[in-house]
Amino acid sequence: MAEALLNVRVERKNFAAVTVLRNIHLQLQEREVVSLLGPSGCGKSTLLRIAAGLEREFSGAVNRGGQGGEVAFVFQEPRLMPWLSVAENIGFSAGPQYDKKWVQQLISEVGLDGFAEALPKQLSGGMAQRVALARGLYSRPRVLLLDEPFSAVDAFTRMKLQDLLLQLAERHGIALLLVTHDVDEALYLSDRVLVMGSSQPSSIRLELGVPVTRPRDRRDPRLATLKVEALTELQLAHVI
Ligand SMILES: Nc1ncnc2c1ncn2[C@@H]1O[C@H](COP(=O)(O)OP(=O)(O)OP(=O)(O)O)[C@@H](O)[C@H]1O
Ligand SMILES: [Mg+2]
Structure with missing residues (x-):
């Protein structure tokens, strides 16, 4: 596989005495779209901030492959x-x-x-x-990191913004790493969906590949099947 555009390895991330993230390895390839799903408080924003270089106190490393390139951040x-x-x-x-x-x-x-x-x-x-x-x-930027970018808008606007985001990423050759609470959004947008657990410390419990070519149909039965898998894992993540 080609050298990853972004390579994030978190052995441990603590806030005071609490370990919130443990043993996470996340890679983003050129032009890839990856989403992070997980229960509230599991550390998605923290992981994104680490990937962005905004959070430097952790054990592990963040590497940018190739010619490096800018990383930009879009907030909620x-x-x-x-x-x-x-x-x-x-x-x-x-x-x-x-x-x-x-x-x-x-x-x-x-x-x-x-x-x-x-x-x-x-x-x-x-x-x-x-x-x-x-x-x-x-x-x-070569990489755009987005933390729940569309969670404050209505469902119709949200779908339009999702399509706009894909269009922009494609046109400019940008890879996306996106945090969302919306399983449909994650599956519609992404090449891979990573599901995190709620137990502290949290890590990535499941990786789902989405082998559906774009443009995608939101009603595609393959997305519906993957949604069941993601929801099952999220439900488990909530109770464990
Ligand atoms: N600056 C901070 N100081 C202390 N604890 C923090 C800090 N930032 C986050 N935490 C704690 O780390 C854990 C992970 O927080 P984070 O914001 O990354 O979760 P999240 O998955 O993004 O949640 P949400 O889905 O609600 O946005 C939480 O328990 C939170 O209380
Ligand atoms: Mg968050």
Whole structure:
């Protein structure tokens, strides 16, 4: 197998005396989409923060293969600066001298033409999350890490955002590592779904491959079969 784009090995992650993660090995290949499912509090966000390099106190290692490349993060809430326009928020990491042409292209790609000068308070929740996606793409990352990115929007908007995310990842050749509580979302988006347990310390209990070509049909019976497997494991994860 080719050298992984992202290789995360967590032998142990403690918060004070409590070990929350133990013996986790997670790899992300180029252009791969991987989701993390698991009960609340099992350490999904912690694992994602470790993968992002935001959390450095743990035993283990994070390696980026190939030429490395940027890793960007999209949070559950859009976290936009309320006093900056859509365009300024997207180019925020580069400061006032941001690349205006690239920002305009990203605005277009996320379906927000005409909103470059709008302020965050003028946007719906779904539109704000589109801005957050564009901001994540600004640095031209090879890997996008997303922590429950669509959990605050309605079901219909969520499906549209899922398709947008896949489209963007494909167009720009970006691998995705996504935390979600939504089994359907995980199976619809991913090449692999990793299910974590709730026992502390937590680790990856099950890996499900999703051998269904894209574009996928949300009603595909193969996804339904995999959903049963994922739900069974999640139920076990909750009681153990
Ligand atoms: N900064 C922190 N200090 C102390 N404990 C923490 C800290 N961050 C997380 N924890 C603990 O680590 C465990 C894992 O938290 P984490 O936020 O990673 O879980 P999660 O799986 O993302 O949960 P959720 O699905 O609710 O978002 C929890 O028990 C949490 O209380
Ligand atoms: Mg979390």
